[in-house]
Amino acid sequence: MQAAEPRFKQRRLWQFHGGIHVPDEKALSNGAPVEPSPCPPVLVLPLQQHIGAPASPVVKVGDRVLKGQLIAEPRGYVCAPVHASSSGTVVAIEDRPIPHPSGLSAPCMVIETDGLEEWADLLEPLIDYESLDPGVLRERIRNCGVVGLGGAAFPTGVKLNPGSDHPIHTLVVNGAECEPYITCDDLLMRERSGDILEGIRIVLHLLGARQCLVGIEDNKPEAIEAMRLARAESDLKDRVEVVVIPTLYPSGGERQLIKVLTGREVPSHGIPAQIGIVCQNVGTLAAVADAVLRGWPLIERYVTVTGRGVARPANLKVRIGTPANELIAQCGGLKGDLAKLVCGGPMMGFEITDTRIPIAKAANCLLALTPAEAPDPGPALPCIRCGRCADACPANLLPQQIYWNARAKDLDRVQDYNLFDCIECGCCAQVCPSHIPLVQYYRYAKTESWAREQDKRKAEQAKARHDAKLERQERQERERQAKLRSKAVKDKPAAPAAATTETGAGTAPEVDPKQAAIEAARARAAAKKAALAEQGLAPKNTEDLAPAQQKQVAAAQARRQAAGLTEPAPTPTETAAPGPKAAAATEEQA
C-alpha cells in the first residue's frame, strides 16, 4: 500500500467548520465479507421508501409476484417504483410499522415468499449506453427504482436530471461513511469497486460531467485500495480520482464532502447542481450499474448489523423488505443489556421500538446499543452558552442561539439564525455539557416553521380570494352603474316613453338591472358596429387575437378570396390598428 501512494498526486483538500471526532467503532463489523441474508418467509415492502409521493400498487392481494417484478408504480415525477424482492404471493396491502422516526405505520405490500426465487422478465441490459440518450438512461434508472442509498433516498433519476441551466462538471462520489459503526459502504467498496466504477462511468456520461472525485475517509484503507485498483484498471483514470479525506464527522454529509473535495459551498437552500456538482453515494452508483448494465431493479442492499448488543456484528446482503428481527436473528440475536435499537447510525439514526419494521431502501444500518454505548444523557441542565456547539457545528451556525429561540418559540428569530441550514448531524448535542437534546429542538422548530409557513400561505390565498371577490363585486357594481348611465343617456333622446311603458315602473332608476345589462350590451354592440361602419369595416372580433392567430385569419381570408367566396378582407395590421381606436370610441360612448 505504501508503495502505491506516490502514484497519486496529493490533491488539495479544504476544511469545513467544526466537526467532531467520535470513536468510529467500525472494527466491530468490518472484519468479515458480506454475508447473503436468507429469504425471509414474509417480505414487507413500504410503498414509500423514498422522498416524494408514495408509489401506487399495480398488483392485488392474492396475486403471485416474481422476483424483480414491478409491484407499485411511481405516481408523479419525484417518486420511485417498488419491486418484489423475491417471488411469492401478495397477502396484504395494509398499514405496517415502517422505518421512520415517527414510529408510525404506512401502507406496505406484504408478500409471503415461496422460496423459489423465481425471477420475472428483466429489462434489457443497456450495454451500449454511451450511444443512448441521457433521457433513456434516466428512465431506466427510474424504472429500476433506484434511490439515493446514502440515507436520504431521493429518487436518483430526478437527481441525475439537473436541467440544462445547471451544467454539471463534477460528480462527487460519497464513500466517506462518516457515521460511527456503519461499514456497509466500506464493504461495498471493497467487494464491488468494479460496479461502482461502472456506475461512475454511466453517470459521468449521463451528466456530461468532466471529472469524478471519490471521497473516502482515511479510516477505510482496504476500501481506498480497492477503489484505487478499480480505477487503475478502468479507462477512467484521467477523469476519476480517489481522494482520501481525514476522518472527521460529518464529512460524509453531502455539503461537507463537497466543501472538503472542491472547496466550494452549496448555496444555502440550494442544491449542488447550482455549482455544477452532483453527489452520489457509492451504493447508489452500484445500483445504477445494476439497473443499466443488467436490468436489475433495486431489490437488495448491504446492511450493517452491529453494536455491542448484537451477538455477531456483520454486514449482510439483504432483500429490501426483510424485517429487522430476521437480520438480528441471523447475527446471533441480541445479547446482554440493550439500551436501544437504532435504524441508521448513532449520530443521525432514529430509535425503533418495533423489531418487525422492514429494511427499506435507505436503511444502511441496524444498531443494537448497550447502555454503555448509548447512555441515557440524563435530564438536561440549563444552557451555559459555552459555545462548544458553535465550535462543533459543520454549518457554522450558532446552535445555542437557535436553541434559545426555539425554546422561546420565536420562529422569526430562529430563522434569523438560519435554522434551515442545520443538517441535524448531532455534533452540537454530542459536545453539549448540559446534555440538551439540541437536535430535537431544531426538528421541532423546523416543523413549527413549516406549519406556520403553510398557515401563512393558506391565509394569503384566502386573502387573495377575498380581495378578488371584493374587486369583482366592485367592478360589477361599476359596470352596472356605467350601463345604467349609458342607458339613461341613450334612452333620453330616443324613447323615454317606451322605457317607462316597457318596465311598467315609470322611473329610470327602477329599471330591472338584468334588462338594463342586456340593453347596454346591445347598445355597445350597436355603437361598435357603427364605429366600424364609419371606417368601412365589418365587425370581425379579431382585435384581441395574437399576431400569429391574426396571420392565420388573414391567410384563411386570402384563401377564401382566392376561391372568390367573399370580398377582400383587411390585412391583420389594418384590423389590428383600428381595434383600440374602435374600443376607445366605444368607451367614450359608454
Next chain:
Amino acid sequence: MTGVVVSSPHVPRVNRVDRVMLQVILALIPGTLVMTWYFGWGLLINMALAVTFAVAAEAAVMHLRGRPALSTVTDLSAVVTALLLAIAIPPTLPWWLTLVGVLFAIVVVKQLYGGLGYNPFNPAMAAYVFLLISWPVAMTTWLPPHMLTDHPLSLVESLQAIFLSTPPGGTWDAISAATPLGEMRNQLGENRMISEIRQSPLWGDFGGRGWEWVGNWFLVGGLYLVWKRIITWHIPVAFIAGMLFVAGTLWALDAQTHPFPAFHLFSGGAILGAFFIATDPVTACTTKKGQLIFGAAIGALVVVIRTWGGYPDAVAFAVLLMNIAAPTIDYYTQPRVYGHAGGSK
C-alpha cells in the same frame, strides 16, 4: 429498553457542566495558594465561608422554586461564583459582608433571573460592585503582602478579624495598606511623578510586590483552562491586548503620569478578570468575533476607569458594562453560515 424514544445522537456525551466547573476550580488553585502565601489565611477562610453560603443559598432558592436542589448544587457553578468573589474581596472582610455579597450574587443576580445560564450579569462581579459601593471602607481595607509588614496575621488573628471584626493591634490602620492600584492612584492624585512614586518599597518588577506574583500564578491557571479547552484564547487575549493598547498609548504620551502598561496587567484583578471572569460563558459573548470585541472592550475600559474613574480597580465595572452589551454584540457578529454569501465561491 428505556421505553422513551430519545432523539439522535445516540452516543455518549463527552462534556458535563460539573466537569467544566471543576476544571475552573482546579485552575484557581495556584493563584489561590500564592495569594494565601502573600496575604495570609483570610483568603482561605473567606473561600470556605463563601462556598458554604453559596451552596446553602442556591439549595434554598431551588427548594423555594420547587426544583431539584441536589442536581443544581452539584453543577458546581455556585461554588465557582463563591470562589471568585472570595478572591476579589479583602482577606479580612467581616463574615457578614461576605454573606451579604454571596446572597446578592446567588439569590439576586443569578436565581432571580432564572438560575444558571439565565443571568445577564456576572454574579461574582455584580456582588463585588454591590459590596464596594455599599461598604467602601471595609471593601478597600487590604492587608499588605507579608514581606511589607512586621506582623503578618496568624490563622487565629485572621479568624478574629473576620468573625469578631477585631483587628490585631487595635486599629485597622495599623495593619492595613493601600493596594498598589490605590497607592498609584493616590500618589498620582498628589501630582507625583511615576519615577518618584516607584521609589516606594511597595513596588516589584511590574506591579505591586506580591501582587504581581499572584497575577502570574492566576495566569498559569488561565493557561491551563485554555489548554483544557474550557475557555478559548479569544477573550483573554483580546482583554490583554485591549488593556495594553490603551495603557501603552497613555504611557507613550506621558510616561510620568501614566504607569507602564505591564503595571496595569499585573496589578489588581486584570489577569484573574481576563481568564476567569470575563470568560464566564453565561455572561460573555459566544461568537468568536464577538468575544474579541467583548474582551478588548473590557481591557480598554479597565484602563480608562482606573485612569479617570472613581475607583482604583475597574475589572468588575468593565465586565458588568460589557455584560450588558454582550447579547447585542453577539447578534451583530454572527459567523458566516455554510452556503451563505461572502465565502469561497
